Amino acid sequence: MSDAEDKRPYRWGMVIDLDRCTGCEACVVACHAENNIRISGEAEAAQGRAINWIRIERYWEGEYPNVSAKFMPVLCQHCDNAPCEPVCPVYASYHTPDGLNAQVYNRCIGVRYCGNNCPYVARQFNWFDPHWDPPLEEQLNPDVSVRQNGIMEKCTFCVQRIRKAKEQAESEGRRVRDGEIVPACVQTCPTSALVFGDRNDPNSRVSILAQGDRGFHLLESLGTDPAITYLKRLS
């Protein structure tokens, strides 16, 4: 039986192992380079306007001197029941058949309701036109559109890489193999804390890891049904 007959759609998902994350922020840098994320200066960052599709939230636990830092990478959770989608008046925020939570840049008019309604504050807004100091504008990724002033953007799970792998697989008459798609953050993570894959494939690494007893979803009680599973040892 060939893979080509498998008609199940893909259901992309990610696992983030908090026991492995060191908070090094390599994923943040890789995401910036891959996705043409604008460079926000110091002043904009101080205003809280620095755009990051993935960020490392740092929480302190305990009282000095017995204090430890906890790191949690937060990106768009690609919720199956996404609060950002129904509130958009123009269908700029919508759900792809693969379970991605997509943002249609051309359609967005910037009412920003989606930004308010995302409990993870994963959505980022272009307050101005983007700008890159030379020579950085020479290294933009040609596969990713540059977003203009006045629209929302956020993590796409590196949809350009997903597309490429899917087209390749389709031309060879098979399903995408596990590990064939590697988003930039996953590719760069030095401790392999991030894993990406198809949740519809029970044998994919992502499915196996997510079923472990360390798994939880962020703000699970809201019922947003995120595609990202966090792993954390309870101690």
Place this chain on the structure above:
Amino acid sequence: MATRDSVWNEMPAINRDLLAPLLTISARYLALVAGLATLVAAGAGVWLYQIETGIGQTNMHPPVFWSSYIASFVYWIGVSHSGTFISGVLRLTKAEWRRPITRIAELMTIISVMIAALCVFFHLGRVWRWYYLLPYPNQRQIWPDFRSPLMWDATAIFTYATASTIYLYLPLIPDFALARDRVGGWRQRLYALLCLGWKGSQQEWETLNTAIRIVTPLIVMVMVSVHSIVGWDFGMSLVPGWHTSIIAPYFVVGAVHSGLGMVAIGLYVVRRTYRLEGYIRSEHFDKLGKLLVVTTLTLAYLYFADQLTVWYGKKPDEMAILHSLVAGPYAVPFWTMIVLIYVGPLVLLTAPSFRAWPAGMMLMGVGINVGMYVERALIIVPPLTHPRLTYQWSDYFPAWSELVILAGALAMAVLLYVLLAKFVPLISIWEEKEGRLHAASR
């Protein structure tokens, strides 16, 4: 006690008094128009600058994606409820004291709906693509998403603006006919067009009264639904502090509260400017004051019910917001608001002597409106600055550009009113006459 005959003798004086504003233009009037136009131009200039450079000219940043423009939108929609509430509800209940007030209030409705819509345009990130919100058959066959509360809102406001315009226009027809017969020049032709050839026959009066009787209950229902839907813009979200079922009735009552306050200001200014003390009497301020006591108590009750539930439940997401209001960074505006919209009105308006004092009622209207504006801002900002993931906690205060644009919008509202005062009789002339005849024959 006036007899029917003596009332008939008053008619020429009523015509003269109430049409006078249409026939005179003073130097002070022109200076006021020029001053307001300058403010509007300043606001328009800053808005163009914001469109050209980016919405980043505001102080918004994640997670505060909505702020002063949306607060102003909610505020202006609230003010627009004055006209429909006063004239709709009072017409339905056949309250005689409504007669000199309805037109003044209905004009406020039309103008503030327009200003509210303008605030949405200030807010849009790509305002030059605003027409994506229209359900027009475009080439790609993409429609707006009617699951979004914002689309409900756009529909509701369009309905409200249309209905209020009809509601303002119907009782204006006999007055336009009167103006046609007494105002010369180019305006005569315009009035002749607008009064639809009104002759004043018995059949015309019956048709007009039937039309008003049909539209009045409809517009009251539209009014309640419009501000409920504005409330649901917030209520339908997951944001702690917004996601509450009480928000729709709370918004409706809050809207009427600020609207009544605005009517008190309007009554005072119109009465003073055009010396209409014989028409707008202290009795009217007294009745308005009593209505304001009702809205104060209702609003306070709803607010208390909401906050008590939050406080007793002690859910951390919502407690963070309540704490920031009561004793945190928003304590000063919060307690100012409590005094201006609850405590002040309750203490002063329950005193009959205060209600009979027009200047005091005007100041009370100003206080209530300032308080309600702060209240709108406090509904929007503190919940947004306290998202569930505490790492993202933030703060917000409007930028100078936001303040200039919004001041320009306020100036535009006043300017439109000032201009309309020279075109529309501010007191419904035929209804005033009808009221005096009713009183005389009772």
